[in-house]
Amino acid sequence: MGLLSQGxxxxxxxxxxxxxxxxxxxxxxxLHIYHAVKERHKDVLKWGDEVEYMLVAFDHQNKKVRVVLKGEEVLEALQEKGERKNPNHPTLWRPEYGSYMIEGTPGQPYGGTMSEFNTVEDNMRKRRQEASSxxxxxxxxxxxxxxxxLGCPGFTVPDCKxxxxxxxxxxxxFFPDEAINKHPRFSTLTxxxxxxxxxxxxxxxxxxxxKNTPFPFIETFPQDDEAVQAAQPNHIYMDAMGFGMGNCCLQVTFQACSISEARYLxxxxxxxxxxxxxxxxxSPFxxxxxxxxxxRWGVISASVDDRTREERGLEPLKNNSYRISKSRYDSIDSYLSKCGEKYNDIDLTKDKEIYERLLKEGIDxxxxxxxxxxFIRDPLTLFEEKIHLDDxxxxxxxxxxxSTNWQTMRFKPPPPNSDIGWRVEFRPxxxxxxxxxxxxxxxxxxxxxRVILSYKLDFLIPLSKVDENMKVAQKRDAVLHGLFYFRKDICKGGTAVVDGCSTAQNGTETDTEEFTLMSIDTIINGKEGVFPGLIPILNSYLENMxxxxxxxCSILNYLKLIKKRASGELMTAARWMRDFVxxxxxxxxxxxxxxxxNYSLLLECNNIANxxxxxxxxxxxGFKKAKYSGNKTGSSS
Structure with missing residues (x-):
């Protein structure tokens, strides 16, 4: 969740x-960080994942399930048993926005060797087992x-209004304040x-x-003028940060060898x-x-959209400095590497004084x-004790x-005076x-x-097309029916790394367009004469390692899941949930x-997980079986 200052x-x-x-x-x-570490090279490739969890309670007698507002209590016990006793404990635990949520990460980052891939699932099991216990x-x-x-009457334990x-x-x-983590950052942000x-x-x-959904579907909120104005016909209306930040996600952070490699990634x-x-x-419900x-992406984007009416273009600029096209939780607005510069086709709002200052300081x-x-954004939280600092x-x-620009990717400079390198975070x-x-x-x-860096692959397309892809990706069954702009020749200079990887001859495109619309099946699994597919390229890489x-065996099992999700042979969780309901x-x-x-669905989700x-x-x-059952509630039917 980013910076967690006390005060x-x-x-x-x-x-x-x-x-x-x-x-x-x-x-x-x-600037102090940049000038101190801009020339830093040869950092080791390290990475780690973040998994967010929800705590729920099953009422088997009344066939109800609710979120349990004791994340802080569970977190305190996990930290006390783990990292506080042993700095090398295999898991780390951190707070999340909801008081029914916690976040788990590996205790130490994974390294650059292939064998590290075989430890990820075991570490995730340890996390589930530790918290479940x-x-x-x-x-x-x-x-x-x-x-x-979430947001329905009686959705929390204890019941809060x-x-x-x-x-x-x-x-x-709909969303009670008691469902927000008690750390002052979270309620202050809200x-x-x-x-x-x-x-x-x-x-x-x-x-x-x-078949029986009212059309038009209209909810009435006579007790709330804001809701009356804001709620749209045929839409589910929500009005709080918790409806977005109270969802869970999966993220990965990578340490690159240098700043240039981090920008390229x-x-x-x-x-x-x-x-x-x-x-x-x-997340279909x-x-x-x-x-x-x-x-959930559009939901969470709207849930933290702090732009004023002026900044959203609904009123003339008077009290604010900029029109801002997106929420502070959205897709990125500019590429960072030289090779990406020509694809920066989004009009970028920037603080001109800061921009000029950075250029004068030698920043490209x-x-x-x-x-x-x-930095066109305002700070959203500030602690009295943290106003005056040693820069x-x-x-x-x-x-x-x-940390309050929550974008699809985050470029992360090293913390001051640390041995941590330049990092990027993959967030969607x-x-x-x-x-x-x-x-x-x-x-x-x-x-x-690893393949991008080893083969110097190039996936770049105009950033406006990436934004269009983000909109398509959220639609129902996008994995089966969506078409996404994707680069046809991903091998720079036309050097093929697997059969069919390059559509270029002598370094020039055979087609006037560098990119075209593809299905996810084509992008992931390939289609002859169109695109080689990411999975075949990964398999080629593995054969040479x-x-x-x-x-x-583990890696191939994982790739098989991705391959079959992309082809439609296996369902996404969203499609499976829809069919279950x-x-x-x-x-x-x-x-x-x-x-x-809801009770039946979450009980089955929990039974599948365990x-x-x-x-x-x-x-x-044929996938690798878990070695434990981390759940105590069990099947109830």
Whole structure:
């Protein structure tokens, strides 16, 4: 969740008064870091994953499941048993936005050897086992992206009521403040986003029109004028940060060998973000309804959109400096590497003074405009004790802005005075039900970075086309029916690394277009005469590497899952969930997720995650079995 400072949080009005101070000193802090480590080379390739979890409680007698608001208690126990006793403990635990959420990572980053891929799933199992061991008999640790009845009456344990009229952080009609993590950063973020925006956030998700869904589908909110104005017909309306940041995801961070390699990876992986997001789609339900989208990205983007009406272009600029085209949670707006420069076709809003300052300090144009674009944003949280800092040795002001620009990719300078190198973070993936699936997606992305660097692959297309891909990726069944802009010749200079990799002759394109529309099946698995496919390229890479038998077997199992999800032979979690609900005896074909449907669905999700149920539609057969059952609640039917 980014920077977690301790101290006395300031109100939005107080924070606003210090905004220029934070930006000015944030840039000074960045410059100190940059000049100290810009020439740093030969850092070891390291990487790590982050898995976010939800705590839920099953009421078997009444056939209900609710989120459990004890994330802080579980987190404290996990840290006390783990990293505080042993700095080399194999797992690390961190807070997340929801008080029903926790985040787990490996205790130490993985290294550059192929055998590391064979340890990812075991580490994820340890995390699930550690956290599950602290739960009560009827409680479970779930890796689901969105809780289907989040925001419905009685969705929390203990039962907490929203406070839309009284004072509070979100003033939501649906989401109680008790469901927000108690660390002051989270409630302050929630309150200050609302205050800066000048109104509550607005999230409208298209509803899935089933046979008996009212059309038009219209909800009425007579007690809330903002909701009356904001809620759209045929959409599920939500009004709080918790509906986005209260979802779970799967992320990977890579340490590159140098700043130039980090910039190259940042650009190349940015084009892969929508593809992997569609492949990992797992969030079709919101606020007790079946939606017409499969991914959370647009929901979370709207949930933290702090832009004022002026910045959104709804009123003339008077009190604000810029029109800003996107939420601060969205896809990237500029490539960072030289080879990406010609594809930067998005109009980039930037702080011109900061941009000029960075150029004078020797920062190149591409990196300068990236930082100057991030710094058009205001700080959203500030602690009284953290206003005046040592810019040469601290980076809190830089991270204040950096860590609240939540984009598909994040370019991460090293912390001051550390042995950590230049890093990039891959952020668009939805979390999966099982450790096997989460490991598969992580290994796929990490292996792809190795191939990109080894073969000098080039996936770059105009950034505006990547934005279009992001919109397509969120649609229902995008993995099967969506078409995505993708580069046809990914081998620079026309050097083929596998059969059919290059469509170029003598370094020139045979077609006037560098990119074309492709299905995810074509992008991942290849199509003769069109594109070689990422999986065949990864397989070619593996054939040329020395890999022990167990590791090779694990990797091939993971790639088989990705391959079959892309082809449609296996379902995405989103499609499987939709089918489960559609077949449920309590479902009335009206797009409503009742308590009983939600109970049945999450119970089955939990049973699948803990090997108590088989799910060949989702997982296929022949994958590596888990070695434990981390759940205490068990199957109930």
């Amino acid at each position: 006395s949080p300031l109100s939005w009005e107080e924070t606003k008064r210090h905004a220029d101070h934070v930006r000015r000193h944030g840039i000074l802090q960045f 602290l739960l009560k008999e009827n409680e479970a640790l779930c890796t689901i992206t969105s809780f289907p009845r 929203p406070t839309p009229v009284e004072g509070g952080a979100s003033k939501s009609l 309150r200050n986003i609302r205050h800066r925006r000048g109104e509550k956030v607005v999230i409208n998700v298209p509803i899935f029109k089933d 940042y650009d190349q992986l940015a084009t892969i973000c929508p593809i992997v997001m569609a492949l990992s789609a797992s 919101y606020r007790g309804y079946v939606s017409d989208i499969d991914c 144009h591409l990196l300068a405009q990236h930082i100057a674009h991030l 040469a040795n601290e980076s809190d002001h830089f991270e204040n802005i950096q 993936m939805e979390v999966q039900l099982t450790d096997f699936e989460n490991s598969a997606y992580v290994v796929f992305v990490v292996l792809l970075t 020395e890999v022990d038998v167990d590791t090779r 559609a077949k449920h005896p309590d479902y009335k074909q009206d797009s409503v997720i009742t308590d009983e449907i 090997e108590l149920s088989e799910c060949p539609e989702l997982l296929g057969s």
